[in-house]
Amino acid sequence: MFKLPDGFTRHVGVLLMMAVLSACGQGGDEKAEAAAVTPPVASPWQSGYEDIGRTAKPAEVAAWDIDVRPDFTGLPAGSGSVEQGEEIWLARCAACHGDFGDSNKFFSPLALGNVTPQDIESGHVAALNDPTRVRTTLMKVATVSTLWDYIDRAMPWNAPKSLSTDDVYSLVAYLLSLDYIVDEDFVLSNENIAEVQARLPNRNGMTQDHGLWKIDGEPDVHNTACMTDCESSVEVASSIPSFARNAHGNLRDQMRSFGPFQGVNTSEEQGEKMMLASEDKAPAAPKAGLAASAPMDLLTSNGCLGCHQVDNKLVGPAFTAVAKKYADREDAVAYLSQKIRQGGSGVWGGATMPPMAQLSEGKADEIASWLAQ
Amino acid sequence: MSGKSDKMGTSEKEFLAQAYTPSPTVPERPGSFGQLRKAPESFLEKSTIEAVSQSGVDENRRRLLRTSFTTALAGMLGAGLSARAAAAEGDPDILTLPPWSKSLGNAVATNPYGQPSKYEANIVRRQSPGLTQTAQASVSFSPLQGMFGMITASGLHFERHHQGWVDVDPRRHRLMINGLVSKPMVFTMDDLMRLPSVSRIHFIECGANTGMEWGNAAVPTVQYTHGMLSCSEFTGVPLSLLLEHAGYDKARGKYVLAEGADGSSMTRTIDIERALDDVIVAYGMNGEMLRPENGYPLRLVVPGVQGVSSVKWLRRLEVGDKPYATKDEAIHYVDLMPDGQSRQYTSIQEAKSVITSPSGGQRLMTKGYYNVTGLAWSGRGTVKRVDVSFDGGRNWYTANLEGAVLPKALTRFNIGWVWDGKPAILQSRVVDSTGYVQPLKRQLKEVRGTRSVYHNNAIQSWRVMESGEVENVQIA
Incomplete structure (x- = not known):
């Protein structure tokens, strides 16, 4: 930048700089300063977009509003038996999940027999405390609506939303039967699904008592910003074993x-x-x-x-x-x-x-x- | 062979002799040349060298060696024999003009959509082998080790899909708002792009980022430890505007369900405070439309909250009075605590930082000065300070924060370091605008155990060994 000659007022200097800057197509602080000289004018059109978008028609809402909540709001009427579910399962689900929902070939197992009658009684799955057990869907899920909603919206894997309402009831019934949550002659319907919810093994296994839901939630782990002599000893507890150095491919080619x-x-x-x-x-x-x-x-x-x-x-x-x-x-x-x-x-x-x-x-x-x- | 090697007139035999000359693991800086080169044997695999030593050079191996020499040539000219031979005159890369200085360049619009240099082929998204059994319900990680600044190039934004990605026709895409609203509404892309828009820079981090590292050091590089993380400028309509537009029920509306248009029709519950704060219904990303892998033509961006809530291919928003317990908030994305209870609706990504260079799988090539650089972020606000330790957390030094420091955005930090050639352990630690200090791994484990998968924001440790090699370690 050039130096202003003595005697120039700030105002004139700014105008002069503006002229120079616009001539060479540059901007910067001087331009912002110039803007301050001429007050900004707000657009009078802060609204007026109320007519953009249109009212959704009832049939449109019905076509897309498919979610089912834990209190079964949104659950369509229907029913399906374990027996029917098994038939559909073998045709459309078993290739990925295994005949008994226990395969881990493509996805984590859905059912593995880690659920006990005591769990069904208490609503807490004890095997979740055992780190050696694979955590299956039926061990974790606390709301039967979740199973219904997800199978209905996203399954089968390669053809989502191709199951009928009764198909979904049947498949949920079959899945629940794999861990003996319902009997093999059970028929699930919108009428009795709340009774099944009352038997779901991990129904009491969720907590919302934590600080990670709200932005001003209270953190549960606390560190301090110590700057000097913070650790008395530094010991490496874990590193990648040498035989696994190349498990992610040659790292030379990833840098x-x-x-x-x-x-x-x-x-x-x-x-x-x-x-x-x-x-x-x-x-x-x-x-x-x-x-x-x-x-x-x-x-x-x-x-x-x-x-x-x-x-x-x-x-x-x-x-x-x-x-x-x-x-x-x-x-x-x-x-x-x-x-x-x-x-x-x-x-x-x-x-x-x-x-x-x-x-x-x-x-x-x-x-x-x-x-x- | 390149023209340069012909000019040098060096025979293959001489190259072979040079290739077998051992050099120290950490080569000294060669003479006055500005650029440090790797020793030439780095381009020849050990097994090949051994095989050639034992059985001579047959035709097949000769071809192999020729290829390696050609590719290694540039490196060789800067170091070792040729360096010594040419040292008197100067750097051959200066003295012999390269082809690009002596030829006509390419035409404009040769690539109508620009591509990175072919020399950048290593800096790409990658899967972690064995992490998932299918490639559709999977993750590709951003190459943080090769990235600069705070913005993620759109083609390097990490991917997390639950049932594969789709390329949605924007003319057939609709956004519906229903539930507890005075008027359920439908918008086309034309409608949405007419509405008032905002552009904001925010990070998106998967809740499971660093999830493989709860128990022990498991993956080798920062791409895999922290690469489910990206930061972009998003452009779109504030969600608050759309909710007001549809007349949401201010008394009973406590939650918003977001739903995707893809096969999985992913759903997530957003609480109304978040929804009315800074959430964007976004169509733009880094100056262009969203990429298909990132939700083209419309996605939700929920700043500060784990990425799964930023629902891609967004087709519907429903206002409700209770949370929805969808698959990804009742079976996955729940954090198992040591007492067997699972924390549900864990959303906020607490403050976290990581040194991206030097980091695991990289090598410091000589003693001396390095710029140590990394990223810091907080889902609760802005980065206030980043401290870096070179001795495993005994002593800390405050890094420089670069460029804009924005709420719920990645912040780049830099700090100078002179490596004395001895083992070192590098760590970074962020303090955010709420005063929260990024925790040690052991502090996190004391509260949450090792099985919660999600929300691992512990301090990362990189060990520098005497060879200069950097590896992922965890401190007791």
């Missing part, structure tokens, strides 16, 4: 390839294989290309890593195990590529690998080549 904090190479062997798979690529991006983010990205974006890890068996075999098994097979790339695209079961156990049909042959080949090498 910027320049700058002061580059990534640690956590997988030398894996790094070599990736490089082979991408060696024909233009060497334009040094480490990114090396990273063969190609296979890793494919594995990630296609959900492969949900079931497979590099070194460990998860739902499916470890990638290293697949590589080893087909190391000597001449048509390994073609075979693996086809298996990836078509899916299968039986080679590595009972778990089914879904077809990865969304992958083009080229992409499947890319993964297969990486595996084969």
Whole structure:
């Protein structure tokens, strides 16, 4: 900025600066100061938008207002038996949740038999105090309306909102029967659902007595902003074990390839294989290309890593195990590529690998080549 | 091979010889060159080096080695042999002009929608392997280790979907307001975008962020420990305006149910005080429309509250007199306490901070000065102060807060540090505008145990080892 000649009043100086600034297309503090000279004028049109939007028609509200509250407000009339529920369950739910709602293959188990008659009596599920127990839906849920509402709005997984009202009653009845909350000949309806609520094992297991609901709630954990000599001893209690260093893939390829904090190479062997798979690529991006983010990205974006890890068996075999098994097979790339695209079961156990049909042959080949090498 | 290597006239044999020359784990700064380079063997995998040593170079390995040399070349020129050879004259990256200085660049609008440089391919969202069994009910984490400032690039905003993401046709999208209102209403996107709008910068953090770390150090980098966190400028209509517009029942209306238009039709209960405060029915994000993964064309933004309440693909708001106990507030997003009771409707994200660089999985390349940087935020207000410790919490130093310090927004902090090459443990600790101090892990565990999954806002510890490698640790 330039210096004002002596004798200029502040006002004139500002005007002069404005002229200079507008000439070179700049703004800044001076402009704000100028604005203060000319008082702002409020828009007279602070309202007037009352006619925007329209009244919802009753049929429209009925079509979308599907929520069911704990007091059963919103619950449509209907009924369904455990027996009918089992039939629908086996056809539409069991593939993901298992015949008895106990599968953890795709989702956390819904029912596992961790609920006791004493829990049904007390309304507190005792097994929630046992850290070794898997926490199932029926152990946790305190409101039967939640089951009804969720199945109705979001299930089945791949075809939400395709169940009839009576289907939903049947499925809730079947699910509850899996932990003996209702008998196997039970018929659930809007008339008797409140009685089921009174038997829900964890119905008394929720508390709203905490400070995290309201913005001015009282915190339950308190620290102080000590600045010097705050700890008498500092002991590391936990770190990532060395065998798990590479469980999230090579960290070198997850950091910027320049700058002061580059990534640690956590997988030398894996790094070599990736490089082979991408060696024909233009060497334009040094480490990114090396990273063969190609296979890793494919594995990630296609959900492969949900079931497979590099070194460990998860739902499916470890990638290293697949590589080893087909190391000597001449048509390994073609075979693996086809298996990836078509899916299968039986080679590595009972778990089914879904077809990865969304992958083009080229992409499947890319993964297969990486595996084969 | 690049043109540069041809000019150097260096044979493959010489490269091989160089590649086998061991160098210290922490290389010294090479001469007067400004940029520190990694030793060239970093580009050759150990197993390859061993294999070549044992059995010579066959054609397949030769190709592999050539590839690595080509890619390693830039690094090699700055250090080691070639550095020594060229040291007398200067930095080859200065003395030999690169191709981009000697060619015509690309045309405007070559990429009508701009993309990051190909050299930034490592800075992307990632899943945590094994965390979820399906990729539709899952999470992708923001790469906090590579991000700057307070705004998250829209393409790097973390994802949390409950039944996959959808790309909703904005011309067919509607927002309905019903329940305890004098007039149930329907709005099109045209309507909503005509209404008075606000633009505000807020963080969104998943309630389960850092949830894998309750019991022990479980995941290696800040992307996985803290990456269910993003911050954007959101533009939209204040929810309070829409509720007034529909004539909500001021006597009986205590809660608002928000519902999505996707397959899961996610629902969450918002208490009326929050709803009337600073909640936005948002369509804009960082200057453009929301991304499909983030709720295009309409989402709720509930500042300071765990991300699950910021319902995406928002289709309906219902005013009611009781909470709704939906799936994500009765089965999930409930915090199991040591006494077996679950806290329901835990919403507020209390003050939290984390050092993003240096952080787990990174390596300090030499002793000396580093800018230590990180993020701090509070769901109850603004960041007042951030302190950083380099000795595991014994002593603390106050960091600089950068740029705008806004309510319920990420705040960037920086602090200088000279590493003496000895082991160190880095931590950050935020104090927010309510005076709340971010807790130690053990203080949190004393009250809440280790099984509550949600709302882990403990102080994070990164251990720097003598090798310069940084790892995720927890302090007793």
